[in-house]
Amino acid sequence: MLSFLVRAIGLWFMAGAIVAVVVDGMKSIAAGRLVLTPAAKLWFDLSPGTLAAAQSWVQKHLGAFAWDPLAQAALALPSWALLVAIGAVFVWLGSLRRRRREDVAYEA
Known part of the structure; x- marks a missing residue:
């Protein structure tokens, strides 16, 4: 359950990065030059x-x-780059699996 929550937070950060890319893209088109927030x-x-x-x-x-x-x-x-990095860390942390006792017992 906790890993799902951590992954969901990471995906929200990544969704924010997509929004930031779109906003920067619209600002860049309007300004006629590259704009990175x-x-x-x-x-x-x-x-x-x-x-x-x-x-x-x-x-x-x-x-x-x-x-x-x-x-x-x-x-x-750029805001989108930092949001992607934070989101990737959360998704990675949420995808880590704890080794169950059974797995450890079979290795011994």
């Missing part, structure tokens, strides 16, 4: 309070180095 801008547009809260949490618990070069580099990626 950074993940930080998307996050800020959707929920600026959670972005600020995430920044303060990361800086407090993981250190300023974890936010300034690392998290900002990830948030500078």
